[in-house]
Amino acid sequence: MAGAHTNREAVTVEAADWLARLDAAGDDPSLAAAFEAWRTESPAHALAVARLRHVLDLSGRMTADQPPPAAVASARRPGLAARRAWTGGAIAASLAAAAVAAFALFGPGASYATGVGERRLISLGGGAFVELNTDSRVRVSRRGRTRVVSLQKGEMLVTLRRGDEEVELDAAGRQLAARDASVDVRLLPHGLEVAALQGQVRAKGGGDRPAVVDGGQIATLGADAGSLSLVSAPQEVQRRLAWRDGRLEFDGQTLGEVAAEFNRYNQTKLSVSPSVANLRVGGVFDALAPEAFARSTALVFGLQVQPTADGERLGPATSPAA
Amino acid sequence: MSGKPAHPLTSKAADEFERWFRREAAPYEGAIQARLSRLLPSPADVQDVLWSAYERLLVSGAWRGAERPAELIFRIARNLAIDQLRRSKVVAFESASDSYFEAAAETPGPEERLDDRRAVEILDLAVKALPPQCRRIFVMRRIWGLSPQAIAEQTGLSVSTIEKHVAKGLKLCADRLAQAGLERTTPTAWLGRTRTAKP
Numbered sequence: 001m002a003g004a005h006t007n008r009e010a011v012t013v014e015a016a017d018w019l020a021r022l023d024a025a026g027d028d029p030s031l032a033a034a035f036e037a038w039r040t041e042s043p044a045h046a047l048a049v050a051r052l053r054h055v056l057d058l059s060g061r062m063t064a065d066q067p068p069p070a071a072v073a074s075a076r077r078p079g080l081a082a083r084r085a086w087t088g089g090a091i092a093a094s095l096a097a098a099a100v101a102a103f104a105l106f107g108p109g110a111s112y113a114t115g116v117g118e119r120r121l122i123s124l125g126g127g128a129f130v131e132l133n134t135d136s137r138v139r140v141s142r143r144g145r146t147r148v149v150s151l152q153k154g155e156m157l158v159t160l161r162r163g164d165e166e167v168e169l170d171a172a173g174r175q176l177a178a179r180d181a182s183v184d185v186r187l188l189p190h191g192l193e194v195a196a197l198q199g200q201v202r203a204k205g206g207g208d209r210p211a212v213v214d215g216g217q218i219a220t221l222g223a224d225a226g227s228l229s230l231v232s233a234p235q236e237v238q239r240r241l242a243w244r245d246g247r248l249e250f251d252g253q254t255l256g257e258v259a260a261e262f263n264r265y266n267q268t269k270l271s272v273s274p275s276v277a278n279l280r281v282g283g284v285f286d287a288l289a290p291e292a293f294a295r296s297t298a299l300v301f302g303l304q305v306q307p308t309a310d311g312e313r314l315g316p317a318t319s320p321a322a
Numbered sequence: 323m324s325g326k327p328a329h330p331l332t333s334k335a336a337d338e339f340e341r342w343f344r345r346e347a348a349p350y351e352g353a354i355q356a357r358l359s360r361l362l363p364s365p366a367d368v369q370d371v372l373w374s375a376y377e378r379l380l381v382s383g384a385w386r387g388a389e390r391p392a393e394l395i396f397r398i399a400r401n402l403a404i405d406q407l408r409r410s411k412v413v414a415f416e417s418a419s420d421s422y423f424e425a426a427a428e429t430p431g432p433e434e435r436l437d438d439r440r441a442v443e444i445l446d447l448a449v450k451a452l453p454p455q456c457r458r459i460f461v462m463r464r465i466w467g468l469s470p471q472a473i474a475e476q477t478g479l480s481v482s483t484i485e486k487h488v489a490k491g492l493k494l495c496a497d498r499l500a501q502a503g504l505e506r507t508t509p510t511a512w513l514g515r516t517r518t519a520k521p
Contacts, residue, residue: 005369005370008369008370012493012496013493016490016492016496017485017486017489019489020486020489020492021485023463023485023488024470024481024485024488039331039333039336040333040336043331043376043377043380043381046331046336046339046340046380047343047373047376047377047380049340050339050343051343052492052493053344054343054348054496054499055492055496055499056464056492058438058441058442058499059460059495060464061438061442062442062445062446062464062465129458131450159454159458161455161458161477162455163478182454198454244447244450244451245447245450246447
């Protein structure tokens with residue numbers, strides 16, 4: 001049925017183009033008429049439109065963690081404001097304010113934190129974002145003209161836009177400079193790890209030449225300047241970023257490591273008995289479903305799951321009729 | 323074919339179908355897809371069969387009378403899937419036991435309905451998984467509600483590029499939402515396989 005999926009794909013792309021055009025054009029009766037003619041031309045067209053408008057409708061109910069900067073907010077179309085559900089009560093005030101430069105939003109600095117299992121999307125203004133992973137804390141501030149993002153706990157993914165000024169990322173006492181990059185920074189017990197999704201990050205300190213981490217590379221930095229190890233591992237970078245989709249992906253990590261990873265995201269803690277801790281696991285899992293992971297893993301490896309005070313423990317099966 | 327094609331649908335019928343689709347069909351897609359994927363080799367095949375089922379319902383108007391829409395959609399899609407299996411000759415149909423099809427026999431129940439809140443959660447994840455530039459534009463337009471002109475000023479992109487990103491984001495999110503019923507959730511014992519590098 002190869003012809004069917006190419007057709008379905010092509011019709012969906014065309015429908016998306018129509019809806020985006022209508023969305024951008026506002027009130028345009030001739031465009032609307034042309035769209036209706038296309039939509040009613042075949043059932044496939046009508047179906048594609050139904051599916052995509054369902055997504056549009058749902059996207060209208062999504063909320064942002066942070067409102068857009070005041071300068072950007074003042075350019076919004078009137079009437080649209082009422083449809084969006086914003087968090088925080090200061091929104092009306094910020095919308096009424098005259099245009100204010102976006103970067104001034106973070107003058108004295110602002111801190112953001114996530115609880116266990118939470119994720120937050122924090123705007124830096126102008127389309128740049130910080131995605132804060134579970135159980136983390138970040139502070140965004142300015143030092144003179146430089147924007148500084150300091151990771152104080154946990155893990156964050158920073159996405160900067162092309163053409164923007166350089167941003168300094170601080171973590172574990174080390175400084176990184178990033179421009180037009182998308183980079184994940186994670187604190188380790190003694191140091192940090194940087195996984196560059198795209199773009200380039202420079203690690204400052206440790207001699208005259210700062211080390212460069214390119215897209216697809218992972219750098220491990222110790223707390224003292226000068227210690228940096230770099231590997232090129234694009235698929236490992238992708239694996240580590242599965243959390244952005246609310247998932248955890250493993251490709252040969254030990255059961256012990258996997259349990260520790262799940263524990264970052266959940267109050268229900270997984271523990272693993274030493275005799276099975278070195279079993280290697282592959283797969284993609286819902287980050288917030290440790291019990292489901294424990295159950296399916298027990299089935300795959302023939303293990304037993306037992307309740308503990310704060311969660312569940314995976315261990316060897318003790319009875320033949322497990 | 324000569325001249326303009328005759329339109330099989332009126333705008334009114336298409337609108338009514340769309341409302342029905344969003345209310346009765348979309349919330350059960352995940353559950354229906356999960357069952358179909360036991361019969362068909364790939365997610366693309368599952369989508370094809372589901373689309374064909376919807377198209378038939380739309381053209382015949384049978385969607386209007388359906389008392390149990392999820393069951394009707396599922397039944398049509400499943401029959402199409404079985405026909406496809408017969409034709410593909412991958413499964414020696416005559417010798418396949420009844421149990422082969424049993425797994426896909428049950429119609430989705432109301433407890434499997436995906437409510438809007440959960441759908442928005444899935445969509446939230448889908449948006450976060452968009453390519454970076456596409457995501458920025460999509461969030462600015464669809465979540466923050468900025469006008470295309472305001473986005474153009476902020477980003478330096480042309481309005482037509484912004485439209486392209488919104489279209490791309492819309493399509494990728496719809497693909498993701500459609501896949502929600504097909505995610506692999508069972509772990510595998512890792513066998514030390516080496517992955518080939520993606521281009």
